[in-house]
Amino acid sequence: MAFIELHDVTRTFVSRNGRTSVAVKDFSLDLARGEFFCLLGPSGCGKTTILSLLAGFDHPTEGEILLDGAPVRNPSRDRGVVFQGDDSLYPWLNAIENVEFGLRMRGIAKKERRERALRYLDLVGLKGQHEKFPGELSGGMKQRIQIARALANEPKMLLMDEPFGALDAQTRNIMQHELRKIWSATKTSIVFITHDLDEAILLATRVGVMTAGPGGTLKGVISIDLEGERVRTDPTYTKYYATAYEMIREEVARASGRMAGEAA
Ligand SMILES: Nc1ncnc2c1ncn2[C@@H]1O[C@H](COP(=O)(O)OP(=O)(O)OP(=O)(O)O)[C@@H](O)[C@H]1O
Ligand SMILES: [Mg+2]
Known part of the structure; x- marks a missing residue:
């Protein structure tokens, strides 16, 4: 039994005028504990929908999602x-x-929750910034606090929807590096959505590519077997990049074709 199983997950939405649209169709995937899975796909293919379903914020119209064999029904820490x-x-x-x-809400004693919070703030590279208020922090720092907050709950799984999308290139590089370190240290299972192929290959143990929406599904999965620090100039890295690029290029073209068709 896999840690997470998605079995033929379909999610349809019914709009106010009664039209049915398919956000995700027959999406199946097994995730092992401790994986770092990156999900790629063109805009509108259903990535956020999949993440909301995994989080338990939303439910499949058909199919099921199991965590340790039990259906995901609600959000959980x-x-x-x-x-x-x-x-x-x-x-x-x-x-x-x-x-x-969150730790306070769960009734964890002050000493323990303070220790935990400090540990995770340090882990995301915010040593010495503990006393600052959100208004005094940069966007990148705030994003790191949100990651620290999610980690402090010590979840079995971390679900991230383009968490670095709004960061500048330097901060993004640093955060990618930090997240890999955090993942190596904690072995938390991660599902990470990105538009950025480079980011996916830098981070993931496996990369999943979705087909263009509507009704996006999993097109294929690539295992990334790169030891240690990942270097963009490494020939193996380049090979993975080329393979994934080929998979996604077609879908992006299809998605833009559909959008152009809709606009016409
Ligand atoms: N609550 C909703 N009601 C109706 N349609 C929805 C709803 N949520 C998502 N959709 C539709 O489902 C499809 C997939 O949306 P989703 O947000 O999952 O895409 P995405 O892959 O995350 O896109 P992006 O890369 O732009 O964030 C889209 O066509 C979207 O319009
Ligand atoms: Mg999205």
């Missing part, structure tokens, strides 16, 4: 979620209080 540009920090709490918040 077993699954930490970090969304792009989702500035969900409390502005009246400082960095450490924001990270501690």
Whole structure:
């Protein structure tokens, strides 16, 4: 039994005028514990839909999602979620209080929750910034606090929707590096959505490519067997890049064709 199983997951939406649209169709995937899975695909193919279903914020119209063999029905602190540009920090709490918040709600004693929050703030590279309030921090720092907050709950799984999409190139590089380190240290299972092929190959143990929407599904999965630090100039890295590029190029072309068709 895999850690996470998605069996023929389909999610359809019914709009206010009664039209049915298929966001995701027959999506099947097994994830092992401790994987770093990156999901790629053109805009509108259903990536966020898949993440919401995994988080338990939403439910499949058909098919099922199992975690350790049990259906995912609700959100749970077993699954930490970090969304792009989702500035969900409390502005009246400082960095450490924001990270501690969930632990406090769970009744974890002050000493323990403080220790945990400090550990994770250090892990995301925010040593010495604990007392600052969100308004005093850069976008990249706030994003790192949100990651620290998700990690402090020590979830079985981290679900991330383009978490670095809004960061500048330098911060993004640093965060990619930090996240790989955090993942190596904690072995938390990660599902990470990105538009950026390079980011996916730098981070993932496996990369999944989705077909163009509507009704996107999993087109294929590439295992990335690169030891240690990943270097873009490494010939093996380049080979993975080329393979994944070929898979996604077609889908992006299809998606833009459909959008152009819709606009016409
Ligand atoms: N709540 C909803 N109601 C109706 N349609 C929805 C809803 N959520 C998503 N959709 C539709 O489902 C499809 C997939 O959306 P989704 O947000 O999962 O795409 P995505 O792959 O995350 O795209 P992007 O890369 O642009 O973020 C889209 O056609 C979208 O319009
Ligand atoms: Mg999305």
